[in-house]
């Protein structure tokens with residue numbers, strides 16, 4: 247409990263008064279939030295509520311028009327998705343950003359492949375090391391992929407999610423953001439993704455999960471942030487709300 | 503969950519294997535048929551001439567392999583080769599008579615290579631920075647290189663006056679004669695005309711060049727980060743970019759590499775024919791793309807190997823040679839290659855669908 251309290255005082259990431267406008271439309275309007283180690287936030291809201299725009303400011307896709315983002319103690323400006331990654335903010339997009347023609351191992355290391363000397367002549371990709379390391383991280387996350395040499399194309403949706411998550415964990419993500427991770431998955435695969443999110447939490451990696459799916463949110467979230475028309479309308483522990491209450495907040499029934 | 507998926511996976515697995523190895527089977531079947539059709543097909547002399555004749559095709563096709571794996575295509579490589587052949591030929595002729603042969607050879611190659619690299623740089627820049635579709639960018643460059651080649655040569659092949667150049671293009675590393683024995687780098691001295699019939703050459707120089715290029719290109723593609731990134735580009739450019747791969751730089755390098763291989767092929771042409779013709783690579787486009795695609799590369803990008811392209815080039819060259827040896831009208835060769843390339847693409851598409 248004591249550690250929990252220290253954690254509470256030191257958010258991994260803190261965003262204050264973020265604003266993003268597209269022309270006349272204010273997609274995100276003065277939103278602040280913070281996330282603590284090992285915490286899972288469910289970010290919910292109707293279509294067009296501003297969820298994706300909010301996290302894209304954190305993951306370097308958009309520059310906020312107003313507001314600040316702090317990673318630990320330090321204020322950061324995230325100029326590009328690459329910069330976000332190098333800061334330890336890993337975003338797993340709906341389209342996953344994997345190379346489907348390459349295998350899981352290569353995808354985990356893509357862009358940061360380890361090398362070794364080939365007969366002292368030139369530097370070659372160290373496939374053996376990659377395979378071992380990939381195996382280790384997948385074991386640690388309790389992910390079973392029968393054949394790591396098979397192209398991603400031949401894997402199920404859940405396995406692809408798992409590879410994307412393994413990549414984030416391997417590169418020591420400080421924060422993982424998942425945009426609609428279960429949108430394209432069947433129920434058993436959804437469960438697998440839920441387990442993976444819990445595993446990340448147990449590794450003390452905080453996760454923001456954007457979802458339409460109430461089951462998703464209640465299955466994994468510790469805290470729920472509700473957005474409506476660009477504004478944050480609720481930020482509550484998951485145990486204190488019901489699905490009906492969330493829906494009411496999302497559509498604004500409480501106020502009407 | 504995994505259990506119910508495994509049967510279909512193993513089915514696609516086997517179809518995948520078949521789609522990868524049909525080219526090998528096809529090659530061996532063809533060799534067998536030609537051998538039975540005419541035993542002379544299997545003579546050392548004929549086999550070596552098949553290899554020597556395919557060197558130019560193979561070298562250009564290797565460059566094309568890189569481009570196609572990355573999701574592009576290079577329609578200009580054949581005309582860049584012709585331009586280089588002209589430029590290198592003119593350069594070689596400028597060296598005074600009596601200069602050791604390797605000086606005009608290297609000099610011609612360097613000047614030709616510079617011209618090729620400029621063309622490759624323009625190709626790569628158009629594709630990578632200005633988002634011109636590779637098909638259009640390199641089609642335009644094909645026209646430009648063609649024009650430059652013809653302008654510089656006045657529309658006629660440029661004969662090369664360097665002594666001994668033809669020996670490099672058509673000679674062998676070793677010679678064997680039943681009476682005179684072995685000799686290295688030159689025919690055994692003192693043979694009269696009548697003896698030459700029994701002279702056997704072993705390892706044509708151009709085949710050595712081809713093998714060296716093949717080995718380097720294979721290692722670069724299959725072992726280095728650069729090679730891996732080419733597959734990533736062809737698989738998902740967006741993902742490659744998000745993973746931090748310098749997409750623009752890599753793409754430009756790929757077109758530079760293709761132009762470099764075209765330049766090597768241009769100088770090999772110089773040595774084989776002791777001239778430089780602007781249209782030297784005119785007929786090569788179909789054959790190079792065919793070799794790459796038969797070799798298992800995907801025109802969608804993301805798949806292919808140098809070894810596969812070698813098999814593809816072998817199929818085309820064995821076909822051409824075998825048809826001649828079996829006294830089939832050589833024009834059938836065009837039809838055969840055309841059919842094989844279409845079949846190869848159909849197999850590629852079927853594989854694409856199966857493994858979705």
Ligand SMILES: Nc1ncnc2c1ncn2[C@@H]1O[C@H](COP(=O)(O)OP(=O)(O)O)[C@@H](O)[C@H]1O
Nearest residue numbers: 268271273291292293294295296297298299300
């Ligand atoms: N790139 C953009 N240009 C213009 N408008 C945008 C852009 N991205 C999002 N929007 C608008 O901003 C609002 C919020 O969108 P978004 O953040 O995608 O919502 P959500 O993810 O909650 O569905 C929507 O009205 C959407 O149309």
Ligand SMILES: [Mg+2]
Nearest residue numbers: 294297298299
């Ligand atoms: Mg969205």
